[in-house]
Amino acid sequence: MADALKKAFPVTVPVLLGYLFVGMAFGMLLQERGYSFVWAFFISLTVYAGSMQFVMLSFLSYYSGLYNIALMTLAVNFRHVFYGISMLEKFKGSGRKKLYMIFSLTDETYSLLCSGSVPPGVDPHLYRFCVAMLNQIYWITGSVVGALAGAVISFNTQGIDFAMTALFATIFIDQWQSYPTHAPALIGLAAALLALFVLGPDSFVIPALLVIVCALLMFRERIVPAFETRGGEERDG
Amino acid sequence: MTVDLTYSIVVVLIVAAVTFLTRAAPFALQNRAGMRNGWVTYLGKTLPPAIMAMLVIYGLKNTGILRYPNGIPELIALTVVAVLHVWKKNALISILSGTAVYMILVQRVFTGG
Numbered sequence: 001m002a003d004a005l006k007k008a009f010p011v012t013v014p015v016l017l018g019y020l021f022v023g024m025a026f027g028m029l030l031q032e033r034g035y036s037f038v039w040a041f042f043i044s045l046t047v048y049a050g051s052m053q054f055v056m057l058s059f060l061s062y063y064s065g066l067y068n069i070a071l072m073t074l075a076v077n078f079r080h081v082f083y084g085i086s087m088l089e090k091f092k093g094s095g096r097k098k099l100y101m102i103f104s105l106t107d108e109t110y111s112l113l114c115s116g117s118v119p120p121g122v123d124p125h126l127y128r129f130c131v132a133m134l135n136q137i138y139w140i141t142g143s144v145v146g147a148l149a150g151a152v153i154s155f156n157t158q159g160i161d162f163a164m165t166a167l168f169a170t171i172f173i174d175q176w177q178s179y180p181t182h183a184p185a186l187i188g189l190a191a192a193l194l195a196l197f198v199l200g201p202d203s204f205v206i207p208a209l210l211v212i213v214c215a216l217l218m219f220r221e222r223i224v225p226a227f228e229t230r231g232g233e234e235r236d237g
Numbered sequence: 238m239t240v241d242l243t244y245s246i247v248v249v250l251i252v253a254a255v256t257f258l259t260r261a262a263p264f265a266l267q268n269r270a271g272m273r274n275g276w277v278t279y280l281g282k283t284l285p286p287a288i289m290a291m292l293v294i295y296g297l298k299n300t301g302i303l304r305y306p307n308g309i310p311e312l313i314a315l316t317v318v319a320v321l322h323v324w325k326k327n328a329l330i331s332i333l334s335g336t337a338v339y340m341i342l343v344q345r346v347f348t349g350g
Contacts, residue, residue, distance in 0.1 A: 013328075013329050014328035014329050014332055017329060017332060017333060018332060021336070034239060034240050035240060035245070039240075039245070042249070043249055046249060046250075046253040047249060047252050047253045047256055048256070049252075049256045051295075052252060052256060053252075056248065056249075056252050059248050059252075060245055060248060063244065064248075066247065066251060069248060069251050069252065070251050070255050073251065073252050073255035073256060074255055074258075074259065077255065077256050077259040077260075078259055079259075079288065079291075079292075080256070080259040080260045081259050081260075081262050081263055082280075082284050082288060083260070083288075084260055084261070084262065084263030084264055085263045085277060085280055085281055085284065086280070086281035086282070086284055086285060087263075087281075088263060088264065088267050088277070088281065089278075089281065091264070098264075102257075102260050102261050102264055103257055103260065103261075105260045107292060111285075111289065114285045156344055158340065158343055158344050159310075159336070159339045159340040159342070159343040159344060160336065160340060162296075162311075162314060162335065162336045162339040162340070163332055163336045164296055165293060165296030165297060165311075165315075166314070166315075166318045166331065166332040166335040166336055166339075167328070167332055168289060168292040168293045168295075168296055169293050169296075169315060169318050169319065169322075169331075169335075170318060170322050170328040170331050170332060171289050171328075172286070172289045172290055172292075172293050173319060173322050173323065174322075174328075175285060175286040175289055176286065177323075179286055182286075183283075184283040184284070184285075184286045184287040185286035185287060185289070185290050186290075187287050187290075188286060188287030188288060188289065188290030188291050189290040189291075189293075189294070191287070191291070192290060192291040192293075192294035192295070193294060196294060196298060201298040201299050204298070205291070205295060208291055208294075209288075209291065212284070212287045212288070212291065213280065213284075216279075216280060216283050216284065216287065217276065217279075217280075220276070220279060223283060224279065227282060
């Protein structure tokens, strides 16, 4: 376990930063609404979904129908269904850790698990478990510290949430450089932009995902060959 | 502001349960018809970069192109992230610098409008 933790830690450093910052921002906002660090701890322990916890703040501030809350959660987190699909093979045979691996599959953990290869000499399941657990520890720590700090000091956090976008951008660049074809990345970019411009910021995610899946399946015949021939980078367009 | 204990606990439980449901669904359904053939593996391989592109856009979704400051802080900060990342290949440096630049821009530079 100690060895796996030591090998997992360096990989999680970017998430450490992102989660501490964004978690702190969440803790502060929660505290502003009258919820102490105890709430921050339990919400980050049981919900553990970055963007959804921010959306949840508005439910805590104003009474909302329980059906509405469930539907909104489904919409905001629906993308996680697709994360699971690409982790079916990786989580196979992880035994008792599997339940936690599924629970803790956030955007950031997902991106580390699908971009990072497993270091030699360590059980892959234990390594992935450590990555997932470290990430949640950062998130809980950030939100608790934020709630505590929010009760004592105040500083200008405007723009701090850009850390999340920056994290996604670095992973996007890593994948862009390592994938044999840019077609999936370009499809994702085009679909997201199209859906955003047509439907606006509050309801574009699920339609964008559907367009992405349809487009990927439609162009399957053209994309698959790139994965079968190594060094296909030079000839895709 | 006073906290309604029962209501707050119910909100947390619902959000936690539905979130877990979205994460667990593919694992619960994986042995059903249609899940074991090629297209699932294919999507598993090709979805990550497409979703990551979508998440970058998701992070930028509230950027107003048509109103001041017209997405310029986002454009500058993202350029900083991209250039540093291609050059140094260190995610930590890229994220920290990009976020710092963005915070300075929105707090000190683009304050009008």
